[in-house]
Amino acid sequence: MTISNSKPAISLKNLTKNFGDTHVLKGLTVEIEENTIVGLFGRNGVGKTTLMSILSNQEQATGGTAQVYGHNIWENPEATNRICFIRENQKYPEEAKLAHVLKAAADFYPNWDQDFALKLEKRFRLPKKTQIKKYSRGQLSALAIVVGLASRAPITFMDEPYLGLDPTARDVFYELLISDFGEYPRTIVFSTHLIDEAANLFERVIVLDEGKIVLDKSIEEATESAYNLAGPALAVDELTKNLKVLKVRTLGGLKSATISGHVTEEIAQAATQRNLEISPVSLQDLVSALGHHDDIDPLSTQSQQSPEALAVKEYSR
Numbered sequence: 001m002t003i004s005n006s007k008p009a010i011s012l013k014n015l016t017k018n019f020g021d022t023h024v025l026k027g028l029t030v031e032i033e034e035n036t037i038v039g040l041f042g043r044n045g046v047g048k049t050t051l052m053s054i055l056s057n058q059e060q061a062t063g064g065t066a067q068v069y070g071h072n073i074w075e076n077p078e079a080t081n082r083i084c085f086i087r088e089n090q091k092y093p094e095e096a097k098l099a100h101v102l103k104a105a106a107d108f109y110p111n112w113d114q115d116f117a118l119k120l121e122k123r124f125r126l127p128k129k130t131q132i133k134k135y136s137r138g139q140l141s142a143l144a145i146v147v148g149l150a151s152r153a154p155i156t157f158m159d160e161p162y163l164g165l166d167p168t169a170r171d172v173f174y175e176l177l178i179s180d181f182g183e184y185p186r187t188i189v190f191s192t193h194l195i196d197e198a199a200n201l202f203e204r205v206i207v208l209d210e211g212k213i214v215l216d217k218s219i220e221e222a223t224e225s226a227y228n229l230a231g232p233a234l235a236v237d238e239l240t241k242n243l244k245v246l247k248v249r250t251l252g253g254l255k256s257a258t259i260s261g262h263v264t265e266e267i268a269q270a271a272t273q274r275n276l277e278i279s280p281v282s283l284q285d286l287v288s289a290l291g292h293h294d295d296i297d298p299l300s301t302q303s304q305q306s307p308e309a310l311a312v313k314e315y316s317r
């Protein structure tokens with residue numbers, strides 16, 4: 001396959017995936033330019049692993065097209081050695097030890113960097129003599145990270161790469177990813193539920209919900225696309241009645257609402273008059289709020305639902 005810089009690294013057109021009657025992906029259209037780190041988020045079961053499996057040739061799409069560098073993935077298995085997909089439940093041969101896994105990866109990935117792999121193996125303190133099947137959950141995650149980083153694949157998918165990793169190992173991972181990406185830029189699509197912790201890795205965020213892309217923005221645009229408003233519940237209700245409320249939290253007489261949109265001069269003045277506090281939304285708050293559509297329809301206004309009903313829904317999750 002010829003890599004052409006003029007084509008996006010990843011291109012989806014109306015991509016669908018059904019498992020029997022379950023319609024998981026319902027027509028995704030998106031392009032991802034090369035050398036970008038993208039966060040792929042959404043609630044459990046929304047289809048993140050399914051999408052990464054399609055993009056790494058491990059699942060066939062039901063409809064639409066999925067391409068890397070302008071080539072269909074399913075019809076072009078050669079594309080797969082340009083792609084590295086690391087996931088928690090990676091299968092390894094029964095008796096495999098660390099050296100076997102690194103050797104197999106070295107044979108498979110054209111850009112494999114063995115010196116880097118050995119350095120990573122030490123940083124994560126991976127045992128050499130233990131069979132992989134006896135590795136702890138965190139050690140399995142660390143091994144997947146070693147393969148994912150040392151493969152230097154032009155497109156790397158990391159599906160919740162650090163389940164079970166201790167905080168020190170997660171810090172090591174962030175540091176290594178940022179420094180290696182700086183030296184060897186590539187396209188990395190990364191899913192995690194520990195969003196704020198990893199937020200400064202991402203240049204772009206894509207959020208899936210109910211089979212669709214509900215947010216696709218740069219990290220700055222994403223966090224500027226909503227804000228929190230907090231204070232006495234009645235004052236919050238009054239100010240937000242004509243705004244798009246994504247999520248509310250109520251505690252006694254106090255309420256905090258996550259609002260879609262920008263803070264206008266008018267809203268800022270009204271908030272000051274009512275002693276309400278406006279604060280930026282974190283990426284994790286935003287992703288969480290976007291997953292609340294069955295509690296509150298983000299396209300509806302709060303005036304269509306009573307504040308009491310909203311609070312009940314929030315508590316009943």
Ligand SMILES: Nc1ncnc2c1ncn2[C@@H]1O[C@H](COP(=O)(O)OP(=O)(O)OP(=O)(O)O)[C@@H](O)[C@H]1O
Nearest residue numbers: 019020022024042043044045046047048049050051
């Ligand atoms: N082989 C399969 N057969 C049937 N259903 C499947 C299969 N693989 C995935 N699914 C279903 O597809 C949906 C999407 O699953 P997927 O693993 O892609 O979600 P996810 O977003 O990665 O979730 P999580 O955040 O929990 O890891 C789920 O409802 C899941 O049950």
